[in-house]
Amino acid sequence: xxxxxxxxxxxxxxxxxxxxxxxxxxxxxxxxxxxxxxxxxxxxxxxxxxxxxxxxxxxxxxxxxxxxxxxxxxxxxxxxxxxxxxxxxxxxxxxxxxxxxxxxxxxxxxxxxxxxxxxxxxxxxxxxxxxxxxxxxxxxxxxxxxxxxxxxxxxxxxxxxxxxxxxxxxxxxxxxxxxxxxxxxxxxxxxxxxxxxxxxxxxxxxxxxxxxxxxxxxxxxxxxxxxxxxxxxxxxxxxxxxxxxxxxxxxxxxxxxxxxxxxxxxxxxxxxxxxxxxxxxxxxxxxxxxxxxxxxxxxxxxxxxxxxxxxxxxxxxxxxxxxxxxxxxxxxxxxxxxxxxxxxxxxxxxxxxxxxxxxxxxxxxxxxxxxxxxxxxxxxxxxxxxxxxxxxxx
Numbered sequence: 365x366x367x368x369x370x371x372x373x374x375x376x377x378x379x380x381x382x383x384x385x386x387x388x389x390x391x392x393x394x395x396x397x398x399x400x401x402x403x404x405x406x407x408x409x410x411x412x413x414x415x416x417x418x419x420x421x422x423x424x425x426x427x428x429x430x431x432x433x434x435x436x437x438x439x440x441x442x443x444x445x446x447x448x449x450x451x452x453x454x455x456x457x458x459x460x461x462x463x464x465x466x467x468x469x470x471x472x473x474x475x476x477x478x479x480x481x482x483x484x485x486x487x488x489x490x491x492x493x494x495x496x497x498x499x500x501x502x503x504x505x506x507x508x509x510x511x512x513x514x515x516x517x518x519x520x521x522x523x524x525x526x527x528x529x530x531x532x533x534x535x536x537x538x539x540x541x542x543x544x545x546x547x548x549x550x551x552x553x554x555x556x557x558x559x560x561x562x563x564x565x566x567x568x569x570x571x572x573x574x575x576x577x578x579x580x581x582x583x584x585x586x587x588x589x590x591x592x593x594x595x596x597x598x599x600x601x602x603x604x605x606x607x608x609x610x611x612x613x614x615x616x617x618x619x620x621x622x623x624x625x626x627x628x629x630x631x632x633x634x635x636x637x638x639x640x641x642x643x644x645x646x647x648x649x650x651x652x653x654x655x656x657x658x659x660x661x662x663x664x665x666x667x668x669x670x671x672x673x674x675x676x677x678x679x680x681x682x683x684x685x686x687x688x689x690x691x692x693x694x695x696x697x698x699x700x701x702x703x704x705x706x707x708x709x710x711x712x713x714x715x716x717x718x719x720x721x722x723x724x725x726x727x728x729x730x731x732x733x734x735x736x737x738x739x740x741x742x743x744x745x746x747x748x749x750x751x752x753x754x755x756x757x758x
Contacts, residue, residue: 365728368392369457370439376428376446376453379484382407385426385456389481392460396467398479405493409481413466414473418749420742421478421506421696422735423687424459425452425485434719436711449721450486451511451705457728458509462735469736475743478503484686489646491686492693500694504749505657507738508687508700509731513715515704517724520665520734521678522701524655529578529607530614531684532640532647535585536561536625540634542598551596555588557632558600562586564628565604568620579608579617580682607682611649611692648684649692656750657699661738665701668737669730678702683716697750701734703727 377385386407393400393411400411408426433440433447441447448454463479480499484490494500515521538561540554562583573579585603606621608614622638629636666672678701691698705712707724714720 365457365461365732366725368460369453369725369728372453372456373448374439374442376441376443376448378430378446379427379486379488379490380406382426382483386481389426389456389460393463396464398463398467404499405483405490405497407483408490408494410499411463411479411481412476413463413470413479414476414743417475417502418504418743418747419476419478419502420739421480421500421503422459422462422739423480423482423506423508423690424455425490426456426481427452427484427486427488427490429486429717431717431719435722437722447719449718450716451721451723452485454511454723454725454728454731455509456481458731459735461728461732462739465732465736466739469740473740473743474747477739477743480506487645489648489686489689491689492646495689495694500690500696503694503696504746505654505742506690506696506698507657507661507735508698509703509734510685510700511705511723511727512702513706513712513721515676515702515706517704517707517712517726518669518674518730519676519704520669520674520701520730521676521704522653522658522661522699523678523680524653524658526609526650526652526680527678527700528651528680528685528688529609529682530611530648530650530688531605531607531682532614532618533603533605533645534621534641535639536602536604537637538600538602538629538634539637540598542596545594545596548596552633553596554598554600554634555596557629557634558586558602560632561602561625561628561636564624565621568617568624572620577609577613578680578682579606579613581606581617581621607684609650609680609682614647648686649688651685651688651700652691653699654691654697654750657697660742660745661699661701664737664741665734668733703731
């Protein structure tokens with residue numbers, strides 16, 4: 365598995381461009397004699413092991429990030445400006461490892477296992493596209509994993525309910541009237557208006573949100589156009605992300621963000637245009653784990669690892685994840701789980717989406733074993749799928 369992961373690691377591809385990645389995955393599935401359908405969601409793959417009902421799904425993401433790798437590993441990315449800085453190379457490897465284990469015991473499976481190799485998790489909503497194309501029809505449950513550098517290697521972390529936040533982005537264009545910086549009274553300064561917008565938006569969380577309800581608005585871009593120091597520009601552009609642990613929280617924030625941006629710009633004599641980026645970067649709903657499946661994952665994890673102490677309750681995060689679409693849009697009971705990879709000796713301590721991110725490769729065996737055990741035990745334990753009452757808890 366290490367060799368497979370390192371090969372994938374060296375050739376990262378961005379969302380919906382995972383052509384060589386997909387080819388590599390299909391060749392590996394061919395070598396394992398596992399049938400599949402391609403394409404799924406443009407560059408994805410859906411493979412199957414076993415036959416009949418029920419059907420359980422295991423999912424991995426396959427895309428990389430536009431981040432230049434700066435880690436010290438000899439197998440680092442060979443593609444400038446791109447890397448698997450979110451660990452999707454390890455996710456693919458774990459699912460392939462789990463597939464190999466399941467194929468060996470295919471005759472013993474009490475149903476069908478779908479292997480979902482999903483593109484475009486990093487902003488392209490590949491999970492939503494998978495749902496819209498019908499790849500989740502008939503699936504009774506779906507499981508997914510993410511390597512987690514905040515937790516020590518060997519830990520498995522999940523929880524019932526919301527484990528990851530809803531997320532969306534937006535851009536703002538503030539328009540005024542530029543001029544010479546020595547004569548600001550002859551201008552309508554969009555820089556001051558933009559700065560006021562940044563400050564005003566902080567009140568959405570600080571003064572309009574219950575302190576016990578996790579939400580965030582982060583303004584991350586402020587562009588005046590790079591003019592000379594003595595020029596007030598006509599236009600200022602802002603960029604931001606907003607997040608919440610609930611869908612309703614996102615609805616409320618979006619409404620207030622729009623109102624505050626428009627009124628603040630107007631108060632400064634400017635106008636504001638908001639691009640909610642619904643096509644370029646679709647809204648990701650919160651990732652919500654079915655309570656029964658969360659308990660099931662913990663039980664299976666304890667048996668696989670042989671140590672209850674390694675199974676931990678996950679702390680929710682406002683990071684987004686399009687695994688959420690499988691429960692939100694397809695209404696399939698789901699459970700997402702973190703796998704700890706923090707190892708001080710190996711230097712796998714850097715955060716996700718950072719240039720120096722590294723993976724403790726011992727997690728690969730854990731992930732593969734968990735994939736195989738979850739699928740096998742779910743099919744044996746829930747021949748008719750989860751009860752309706754459990755599904756309703758989504």
